[in-house]
Amino acid sequence: SQQGEEDPQALSIQEGENATMNCSYKTSINNLQWYRQNSGRGLVHLILIRSNEREKHSGRLRVTLDTSKKSSSLLITASRAADTASYFCATDGSNFGNEKLTFGTGTRLTIIP
């Protein structure tokens, strides 16, 4: 079963604009990870944020985590056509960490050139 949901389910923006995707989850977590998936391909790891962190940056990516609201957001700045993909959040809620990930339903992002 899915842990939570991404919002929106689909997002289309013009190239150069910023894209924001949200993720909600249901149980306590050790960490939350964001992945990108191009159509029909495997998942590419983007960023991991620990439960005691509130914000993390990596290049054009900014991730926030609010454990009190059980939610996270992924911001992609200055979007490019190559950012077109599905984006998933995944949570690790295991007692000892790194046991299994529970994925959301994904946001399908389309960047219009």
Add this chain to the structure above:
Amino acid sequence: DTGVSQDPRHKITKRGQNVTFRCDPISEHNRLYWYRQTLGQGPEFLTYFQNEAQLEKSRLLSDRFSAERPKGSFSTLEIQRTEQGDSAMYLCASSFSGTANTEAFFGQGTRLTVV
């Protein structure tokens, strides 16, 4: 070592046939995971290994499914008597369990179509 490798990339099989998929993890990773992803959904956990020990299996893993990791390196996932509902992308991932917060790296997946 360029990452997690899965073989085959695509498999078309007739209903009732058995299929086997292989996953080669990143060499220094001691944990290996199998996930299944259907169209429009996120991946769902099936099972994971630490070294050669299978530590957890999802309820999704019916008795027609079996996974092995005999020497703690590569893993195989076998589906017996395939059904049309088994059509999905099967994803393998690996990670290192030395610390609690390390990334899981995924392979390109095996897309199974049961006709």
